[in-house]
Amino acid sequence: MKRDIKEVLFSEEKIMETVKEMAKNISRDYEGKNLLVVGVLKGSVIFAADLIKNITIPCEIDFMAVSSYGNSSETSGVVRILKDLDHSIEGKDLLIVEDIVDSGITLSYLLQYLKTRKANSVEIVTLLTKPARRKVELEVKYAGLEVPDEFLVGYGLDFAEKYRNLPYIGILKEEIYK
Ligand code: IMP
C-alpha cells in the first residue's frame, strides 16, 4: 500500500496527539451531560474508537451508516440512511463523529434529519476538514486538522474501500484514482 502514497500528511503520533486533545476538550465540555457518541460508518470507525477510549466521562456509543446517491467522488446532496440509530435520542447530547468534512453535504443532511428527533443537542466532531471544498455552511464544533484539497486515505479513509487500515493519513497518488 505504501507505494500508492504520494506523501504522508499525518503520522500515527500526530494523529494520536490530536485525538487526545479533542477527547480532553469533549470530556470537559460534556461533563454532567448525557453524551451519546454517534460514529458515521465506515470512515469514522478508527477515529471514533481512539476518541472514545480517551473520553474520560460516561458516554454511550452508536453508529449510523449513510450513503449518498450518485457517483463516488462527488456527494450528490441526497443521503440515504442505510443504518439508523438503535435507540431513541430524546434528551441525549449527540456528538456525531466523522472522518472528514469535505463539501459538508452529508453532514448537513444528517443534522437536519437528527434535529427532528428531540435530542437535547446535536454537534459534530471531525478529525479532518477540507475547507476549500465546502459547499454548504456547517457548524463543526470540533475539527482536528485542516487538510489541503487532495485525495486522502488511511486511518479509516478509503479509496474504493481500500487503505482504511493504514495507521497514518496520506495523499493517494493521482494515477491510482484518475
Ligand atoms: P461530504 O458530504 O462531501 O462532506 O462528504 C464527506 C465524506 O466524503 C467523508 O465522510 C468521506 O467518506 C468522503 N471523503 C471526502 N474527502 C475524502 C478524501 O480525501 N478521502 C477519502 N474520502 C473522502
Ligand code: MG
Ligand atoms: Mg465517510
